[in-house]
Structure formats: structure tokens, C-alpha cells
Amino acid sequence: MISEATEFDPNNILTVKDLSVDFDVKGQSINILSKVNFGLKRGETVGIIGESGCGKSMTALALLRMVPSPPGKISNGEIFLNKKDIMSLSKREINRVRGREISMIFQEPMTALNPVYSIGNQLVETIQQHKPIDRASAMEEAIELLRSVQIPAPEKRISEYPYQLSGGMRQRIMIAMALVCNPQVLIADEPTTALDVTVQAQIFDLLKKIQNKNKTSIILITHDFGAVSEMADRVIVMYAGFKIEEGTLEEIRNSPIHPYTKGLLGSMLELKTDSAGFRERLPEIRGSVPDLLNRQAGCPFGPRCESATTRCLQMPPTFDLGDNRSVMCWLVENGEN
Amino acid sequence: MMQAVIQRVFLGIVLILGVIVLNFFLLQAAPGDVVDAMLAEAGGGDPELAARLRQSYGLDQPVYIQLIKYLGQVCIGDLGYSFYYDEPVATLILSHLPTTLMLTLSALILAVLFGTLFGVYAAIKPKGFFSNFVTVFSLFGYATPVFWLGMIVLLVFALYLPWFPAFGIRSIPEPDHPFDRALDIIHHLVLPTFTLAVLFLANYSRISRASMLDVLGADYIRTARTKGLSEPKVILKHALKNASLPVVTLAGLQLAQVFSGAVLVETVFSLPGVGPLLYESIVRRDFPVILGVLFGAATTTIVANIITDLVYKWMDPRIQSIT
Numbered sequence: 001m002i003s004e005a006t007e008f009d010p011n012n013i014l015t016v017k018d019l020s021v022d023f024d025v026k027g028q029s030i031n032i033l034s035k036v037n038f039g040l041k042r043g044e045t046v047g048i049i050g051e052s053g054c055g056k057s058m059t060a061l062a063l064l065r066m067v068p069s070p071p072g073k074i075s076n077g078e079i080f081l082n083k084k085d086i087m088s089l090s091k092r093e094i095n096r097v098r099g100r101e102i103s104m105i106f107q108e109p110m111t112a113l114n115p116v117y118s119i120g121n122q123l124v125e126t127i128q129q130h131k132p133i134d135r136a137s138a139m140e141e142a143i144e145l146l147r148s149v150q151i152p153a154p155e156k157r158i159s160e161y162p163y164q165l166s167g168g169m170r171q172r173i174m175i176a177m178a179l180v181c182n183p184q185v186l187i188a189d190e191p192t193t194a195l196d197v198t199v200q201a202q203i204f205d206l207l208k209k210i211q212n213k214n215k216t217s218i219i220l221i222t223h224d225f226g227a228v229s230e231m232a233d234r235v236i237v238m239y240a241g242f243k244i245e246e247g248t249l250e251e252i253r254n255s256p257i258h259p260y261t262k263g264l265l266g267s268m269l270e271l272k273t274d275s276a277g278f279r280e281r282l283p284e285i286r287g288s289v290p291d292l293l294n295r296q297a298g299c300p301f302g303p304r305c306e307s308a309t310t311r312c313l314q315m316p317p318t319f320d321l322g323d324n325r326s327v328m329c330w331l332v333e334n335g336e337n
Numbered sequence: 338m339m340q341a342v343i344q345r346v347f348l349g350i351v352l353i354l355g356v357i358v359l360n361f362f363l364l365q366a367a368p369g370d371v372v373d374a375m376l377a378e379a380g381g382g383d384p385e386l387a388a389r390l391r392q393s394y395g396l397d398q399p400v401y402i403q404l405i406k407y408l409g410q411v412c413i414g415d416l417g418y419s420f421y422y423d424e425p426v427a428t429l430i431l432s433h434l435p436t437t438l439m440l441t442l443s444a445l446i447l448a449v450l451f452g453t454l455f456g457v458y459a460a461i462k463p464k465g466f467f468s469n470f471v472t473v474f475s476l477f478g479y480a481t482p483v484f485w486l487g488m489i490v491l492l493v494f495a496l497y498l499p500w501f502p503a504f505g506i507r508s509i510p511e512p513d514h515p516f517d518r519a520l521d522i523i524h525h526l527v528l529p530t531f532t533l534a535v536l537f538l539a540n541y542s543r544i545s546r547a548s549m550l551d552v553l554g555a556d557y558i559r560t561a562r563t564k565g566l567s568e569p570k571v572i573l574k575h576a577l578k579n580a581s582l583p584v585v586t587l588a589g590l591q592l593a594q595v596f597s598g599a600v601l602v603e604t605v606f607s608l609p610g611v612g613p614l615l616y617e618s619i620v621r622r623d624f625p626v627i628l629g630v631l632f633g634a635a636t637t638t639i640v641a642n643i644i645t646d647l648v649y650k651w652m653d654p655r656i657q658s659i660t
Contacts, residue, residue: 091568092567095566095567099563099564103564114561115557115579115654118654125574126564126566129564161654163655177560
């Protein structure tokens with residue numbers, strides 16, 4: 001059951017409270033994810049954005065209790081799917097959530113399918129895992145699924161092996177596999193990073209179509225703000241295992257508050273020219289991601305932050321600005337930003 | 338598919354003929370022949386006797402004539418006569434073959450089954466005691482000379498603990514009932530099979546552990562888990578088939594050696610197998626027998642390779658053609 005301390009928004013399909021993940025590296029426990037909170041509404045797309053190693057993929061894996069263990073473990077937090085407490089499920093019960101209520105697609109369509117089994121075999125296996133139907137009907141359903149993700153000649157493709165298909169095709173198969181039970185939540189971990197731009201657009205279109213049809217909630221994990229603006233309603237910005245800012249797409253795009261978010265948006269690839277007609281140098285966030293093994297006290301972004309002051313040597317709290325808008329930065333304390 | 342197999346068989350035949358020719362010249366290059374060996378055994382003899390003996394064996398003819406004659410024989414399935422036993426080579430080999438095959442095949446099957454099982458289990462629990470045990474045991478099996486292990490096993494399980502017979506393949510006298518006779522043979526084979534299997538097994542557990550660890554980190558394993566498959570299904574269906582490809586390669590290589598690969602074990606346990614036959618024939622310069630055994634070994638190798646390729650193709654669809 002939900003503890004009393006947990007506020008529970010009935011509109012949320014998925015509620016994540018104070019989620020922390022620790023990794024054990026050479027006997028030392030390092031904090032990969034620190035008290036991440038967020039909610040996901042029905043039919044909504046939330047983009048989680050951040051650079052490599054910020055904990056965005058780990059968040060996704062944690063939602064399905066798939067943090068690789070050892071060395072990792074979920075050290076704290078609550079995850080609720082509707083009213084179901086994911087953290088307290090048994091192995092058998094969590095297997096009934098995976099692929100049925102929460103599905104996941106991955107960055108690498110080239111390696112995410114098993115090379116030694118046919119497409120049909122891998123689809124039918126998923127269908128039969130969750131539905132009590134015989135192989136022949138599962139096969140028919142698999143063909144229908146392939147058709148629904150716009151794979152041409154699905155009757156023929158179904159008996160092919162992953163190596164015979166292109167990257168975009170494989171990602172469609174992954175999506176088809178994720179849709180077997182019309183999941184309430186679809187987690188897409190960098191679904192288009194390995195694909196070329198035209199295929200990216202097709203995959204996003206497909207995801208949107210599916211979302212409109214089934215009212216699926218999508219968590220889109222990416223490092224590409226372009227992908228987020230294409231898909232997301234709401235954006236969560238992560239840095240070094242912290243959720244540092246959250247807001248609607250417009251809020252984040254037009255009025256970012258956290259210096260890191262500003263930097264991230266500033267370093268987007270746009271060709272700007274200055275008044276003299278010269279191309280401007282692409283801005284960057286100076287420095288690099290902190291070493292999680294030797295965390296400094298205070299704000300994780302402090303050492304790289306241009307607005308840092310002495311109070312940033314203390315860890316900033318997450319300031320809730322209401323309506324799912326929040327920022328983890330001292331700048332908002334006195335309404336300055 | 339069928340065409341590819343036929344092509345391989347044809348190539349194999351050509352290869353075997355090549356091997357025969359090479360072996361033939363190799364033996365000619367070795368010092369001494371069967372007559373020298375016989376006379377040495379008999380304590381000497383005059384050159385006239387040696388010449389007569391050589392003539393009777395056809396050894397007085399030029400090497401190329403001997404080779405052509407031999408190739409002609411082999412093509413019609415005749416491996417010739419042993420100089421020493423005065424028996425057809427084929428009969429001789431066939432009488433030694435069952436012992437060898439029982440030993441090597443059962444050791445191989447045991448090793449593949451248990452080796453893979455150990456390796457997979459060790460990979461699933463990489464930090465456990467068993468995993469460390471498999472690592473150490475594999476190193477031990479990899480580094481131990483087979484004759485040493487054979488002798489230790491003999492000392493312990495045949496001498497100090499007289500549970501198993503120390504040599505031979507049958508008791509003397511043999512039991513009357515056919516079932517008892519079979520049991521008797523199995524009883525004799527336990528120690529040599531165990532010795533050989535332990536050494537083979539070390540390889541399989543080492544390779545399957547490494548390969549399984551590798552596969553368990555693959556993206557498609559993560560996919561299988563996110564689909565909600567149970568852990569046994571993830572391991573047994575998705576991981577095992579991928580992880581056993583290197584095991585198949587190794588098993589194929591060892592399958593090629595079942596014909597004559599157990600010389601040392603057969604010698605230590607005094608089993609009347611193909612190994613000792615080959616060894617003694619080399620000492621006696623009994624060329625037809627040596628050539629016959631090598632012919633059998635070459636054929637086995639080629640057949641084993643074809644089988645390996647077929648299994649490989651069945652297991653991994655990415656392998657398009659076996660040629």
C-alpha cells in the first residue's frame with residue numbers, strides 16, 4: 001500500500017517517489033540516482049533528457065526493476081503503477097508487469113533482438129508469455145502487429161531473422177513486440193539514436209500514432225533536445241543522478257531556469273550568425289560530468305556553473321513551483337533567475 | 338543445402354587422397370622399415386633374408402609404384418594387409434575400434450553435457466563458490482597431463498580402493514550372460530572414461546562460462562527480460578543457444594579426434610583400442626596399419642567438420658552456407 005507520506009496524484013498512471021539507485025564499485029557504494037520524483041499521466045509523453053551517465057537509462061531500468069544486480073540496487077524509493085506497488089511485487093508478479101503493463105524499447109535495434117531466433121519466434125514467444133493462446137493464433141496476431149507498425153509484407157518478414165532487416169525495420173519490430181499487450185506505459189530509451197534522420201521521423205510518427213490510438217503514456221529517454229521537442233509534453237532534465245528541472249515542453253524550451261538546462265539548450269546545433277554575418281561559435285557547457293565516485297559536497301553542477309556562488313557549496317533542495325514545475329537550484333530561492 | 342553437403346563430401350575425398358599421399362611419403366622418410374624391425378626383434382639376419390622378405394612384402398619396388406598400388410587398393414576399399422599380424426588392416430582396425438569409440442564418445446558426451454552445465458551455472462552466479470571452483474578446476478584440467486591423471490586415478494580407484502579393474506576391457510574369464518558381459522565392459526571403462534572426460538570437461542566449462550558471461554550482458558538478454566520472460570526461459574532459450582556456439586566449435590574439433598585421440602589413456606589403462614595399435618605399428622614399421630589408422634582419422638576429421646558445420650548452420654541462421 002501507499003505510505004501516508006506519499007502524496008498520490010490519482011491522475012498519474014505512474015508515480016515515482018524518491019527513487020535512488022546505488023552501484024557497488026570495488027566495495028564502494030556510489031549513488032547513480034538520487035531521490036528522483038516524477039509522475040506520468042495517461043496518454044502523456046514525458047521526455048527525460050540529460051547527457052551520458054546522468055542516470056536517465058538507469059531510471060528507465062529501475063521502473064521495471066531491471067537495474068543490473070550485482071553491482072546495482074534500488075536503495076530507496078517507491079514506484080507505483082496506478083495503485084500497484086512495483087517495489088513489493090514478487091519475481092513472478094514483476095514478470096507480469098514487464099511487457100504487459102510497462103514495455104520498453106531500446107537504443108540499439110541492431111543488437112536488441114536475438115540473432116538466432118526468427119522475428120516470428122520472438123514475437124510469438126512474447127504473445128504466448130502474456131496470453132493463453134495457441135501458436136497458430138499467436139502467429140496471426142504477430143503478423144497483425146507487424147502490419148500495425150507498418151512493416152511491408154509481414155507474412156514474409158515474420159520468418160526472417162534480425163540480420164536480414166535494416167535498423168529502422170528492427171526498431172519497428174521492437175515496437176511491435178512492446179505493443180503485444182497494449183501496455184499503459186511505453187519506455188523508449190533513445191529509440192532513434194542509432195537510426196538515420198528520416199527513419200527517426202518515421203519512428204516518432206509511429207509512436208505518436210500508437211499513442212493516439214491506445215492512450216499509451218510514453219517515457220522518452222534521450223540526450224537529443226530535438227527528439228524531446230518532437231515528442232514530449234513534459235520534460236525532465238537530469239544531471240549526475242538528480243532531477244534538476246522539470247516543466248512543460250514550452251516552459252523548458254522558452255524559460256529554462258537551471259543553468260544546466262540553459263546550457264543544454266544553448267549548445268543545440270543551430271547555425272547562428274552574428275551581426276557581421278560571421279558564424280558564431282557553438283556554445284558549450286564547460287567542464288565535464290562529475291566523477292560519481294568522488295562526489296563533492298554541494299550542488300552537483302556547481303563546479304561547472306557560471307552562476308555559482310558560495311551557497312552552492314550546500315546541496316540545493318528541489319524547489320516546487322507548482323503544477324509539476326520544479327527546479328533544483330538556489331537561484332529560484334528568492335525568485336531571482 | 339544438400340548440394341553444399343555433396344560438394345563438401347567430394348572435397349573431403351580429394352583431401353583424404355592428399356592426406357594418404359602425404360602420409361605415404363612421411364613414412365618413407367622415417368628410418369627403417371618393417372623388415373629392419375623384424376630382424377631386430379629376431380636378433381639379426383643376413384642381407385639375403387632381408388631382401389627376400391622385402392620382395393615378399395613388395396618393398397623392393399620403387400616408391401611411386403608402391404604408392405600407386407596402395408592408392409588403387411584404397412579406392413576399391415581395400416586397406417591392405419598388416420605385415421605383422423598378417424590380417425587385413427580393415428579387420429584389425431575394426432576389431433580395435435569399438436573400445437576406442439566407446440571410450441572417446443562417452444567421454445566427449447559427458448564432457449559436453451556436464452562441462453556446459455557447470456560453465457553456465459558458474460556464469461549465472463559469477464561471484465559464488467561454485468564459479469570460483471569451476472575456474473580453478475578448469476585450469477587444473479587444462480594443465481594436467483592425461484597420463485598423470487590416469488595413473489593417479491588408477492592408484493586411487495583400482496589399487497587403494499579396489500572398486501574398478503586396473504586394465505583391459507574384459508574380465509577373464511568373461512561372464513556368461515550377455516547382459517553381465519555388457520556390465521563388465523562398462524565397469525572396465527569407468528576409470529578411463531572418467532579420466533578423459535575430466536580433461537575434456539575442463540575445456541567445456543571454461544569456454545561455456547566465458548561465453549555465457551559474455552552473452553548474459555547482451556542487449557537481447559535485456560530485451561528478453563523486459564518482455565516479461567521468466568529467468569529460466571531467458572537463460573535456457575535466449576542465452577544458451579548463443580552461448581553454445583563456441584562449445585559446438587570445440588566439440589567439433591574433439592569429435593574429429595575420437596578415432597585415435599586417446600592413445601595415452603588407452604595405454605595407461607591397457608585398453609585394446611586404436612591408440613595402442615597405432616603406437617605399436619609405428620614401432621614395428623607396420624606401414625599398412627599406420628596408413629589405415631591415419632586414413633580413418635582423416636576421414637573422421639572430415640566427417641566431423643561437415644557435421645559441425647551443419648550443426649552450426651542450424652544453430653545460427655546468420656551462417657548462410659557451409660561451403
